[in-house]
Amino acid sequence: xxxxxxxxxxxxxxxxxxxxxxxxxxxxxxxxxxxxxxxxxxxxxxxxxxxxxxxxxxxxxxxxxxxxxxxxxxxxxxxxxxxxxxxxxxxxxxxxxxxxxxxxxxxxxxxxxxxxxxxxxxxxxxxxxxxxxxxxxxxxxxxxxxxxxxxxxxxxxxxxxxxxxxxxxxxxxxxxxxxxxxxxxxxxxxxxxxxxxxxxxxxxxxxxxxxxxxxxxxxxxxxxxxxxxxxxxxxxxxxxxxxxxxxxxxxxxxxxxxxxxxxxxxxxxxxxxxxxxxxxxxxxxxxxxxxxxxxxxxxxxxxxxxxxxxxxxxxxxxxxxxxxxxxxxxxxxxxxxxxxxxxxxxxxxxxxxxxxxxxxxxxxxxxxxxxxxxxxxxxxxxxxxxxxxxxxxxxxxxxxxxxxxxxxxxxxxxxxxxxxx
Numbered sequence: 001x002x003x004x005x006x007x008x009x010x011x012x013x014x015x016x017x018x019x020x021x022x023x024x025x026x027x028x029x030x031x032x033x034x035x036x037x038x039x040x041x042x043x044x045x046x047x048x049x050x051x052x053x054x055x056x057x058x059x060x061x062x063x064x065x066x067x068x069x070x071x072x073x074x075x076x077x078x079x080x081x082x083x084x085x086x087x088x089x090x091x092x093x094x095x096x097x098x099x100x101x102x103x104x105x106x107x108x109x110x111x112x113x114x115x116x117x118x119x120x121x122x123x124x125x126x127x128x129x130x131x132x133x134x135x136x137x138x139x140x141x142x143x144x145x146x147x148x149x150x151x152x153x154x155x156x157x158x159x160x161x162x163x164x165x166x167x168x169x170x171x172x173x174x175x176x177x178x179x180x181x182x183x184x185x186x187x188x189x190x191x192x193x194x195x196x197x198x199x200x201x202x203x204x205x206x207x208x209x210x211x212x213x214x215x216x217x218x219x220x221x222x223x224x225x226x227x228x229x230x231x232x233x234x235x236x237x238x239x240x241x242x243x244x245x246x247x248x249x250x251x252x253x254x255x256x257x258x259x260x261x262x263x264x265x266x267x268x269x270x271x272x273x274x275x276x277x278x279x280x281x282x283x284x285x286x287x288x289x290x291x292x293x294x295x296x297x298x299x300x301x302x303x304x305x306x307x308x309x310x311x312x313x314x315x316x317x318x319x320x321x322x323x324x325x326x327x328x329x330x331x332x333x334x335x336x337x338x339x340x341x342x343x344x345x346x347x348x349x350x351x352x353x354x355x356x357x358x359x360x361x362x363x364x365x366x367x368x369x370x371x372x373x374x375x376x377x378x379x380x381x382x383x384x385x386x387x388x389x390x391x392x393x394x395x396x397x398x399x400x401x402x403x404x405x406x407x408x409x410x411x412x413x414x415x416x417x418x419x420x421x
Contacts, residue, residue, distance in 0.1 A: 025378035063097025148276035177223035222406025
């Protein structure tokens with residue numbers, strides 16, 4: 001279990017907090033690109049306890065500035081997009097995408113003080129169907145060239161959902177290999193709409209052997225299953241500094257996913273999903289339709305605490321559903337993390353051997369926070385254009401040889417990669 005001090009260190013991410021400084025050292029996704037189309041309306045968005053507004057100016061350039069006008073505090077998300085910026089409706093003060101006040105029409109011509117007024121502003125960049133923001137100090141690093149960001153558009157898709165609990169609960173859920181054979185259990189022969197695979201046929205129902213090892217980008221996670229076909233089935237997932245993960249799909253040779261958990265504040269977060277296929281287009285129509293059935297216009301799951309996640313106890317009585325909460329796995333995950341409370345009190349936990357990933361991830365995060373607090377650069381940053389992506393990054397699911405384990409399999413892949421280069 002964690003001490004109260006360490007739990008606060010990991011879960012508090014507002015301006016000036018140690019955890020917030022770590023998260024601000026990296027680019028963070030803040031919205032799906034489809035939420036901010038060309039000519040779209042300004043979008044109010046809360047990120048790490050800061051109220052901001054995302055907009056495109058009249059030249060279609062992205063901007064991210066403080067939501068409330070520095071004049072008298074009126075909400076700029078209602079403003080007019082014109083004349084090179086976003087204009088407040090109250091007195092017409094105009095702010096460009098860098099936060100500069102460039103017009104004060106209600107002030108006398110000789111008494112304007114635009115040069116003395118500045119709004120909060122952060123750089124933003126669109127990549128991989130998502131809009132990213134850098135809210136840290138100093139020179140921004142690169143956004144790593146994960147394949148789910150750089151692949152041809154037909155092969156990738158991104159969504160944002162809002163979940164009502166601390167960001168770390170979302171991250172810990174996606175990193176946890178042990179829960180998938182329980183919470184998400186489905187009968188043999190049931191094909192997942194999201195991955196297109198019969199998960200139980202590949203993995204069985206027994207918990208996997210779990211291990212971890214450090215990597216340049218964070219941590220590699222191994223889950224080794226005894227498949228019902230008698231073979232060894234390995235999933236190689238990853239924790240990516242500071243709040244990302246790349247879970248492999250059930251057939252990771254085909255593709256994998258990205259997940260990012262970005263705090264809105266300390267009691268809610270943005271959950272981003274990135275879908276990716278190596279060499280074939282995604283069935284976007286099916287993925288979008290399945291999501292539309294399960295996520296409301298407010299970007300929250302239809303199944304939520306207010307309706308007890310629409311749990312059907314009769315559905316639990318047969319093999320139809322282990323948890324009685326339908327087939328949409330993200331809503332099942334939301335149940336598991338949101339019912340822990342707004343901020344989980346980790347001093348009250350009783351962790352077992354299957355929680356090895358959780359304890360390792362917490363340790364890695366605490367070390368990263370302390371590294372930044374000591375005045376050093378955050379770990380896992382990419383600053384060289386030649387790098388693009390981490391040389392030791394692997395994300396896959398596959399059957400392996402009987403004499404192999406996870407680390408041995410990855411060493412073989414990395415050795416082959418080096419030889420090819």
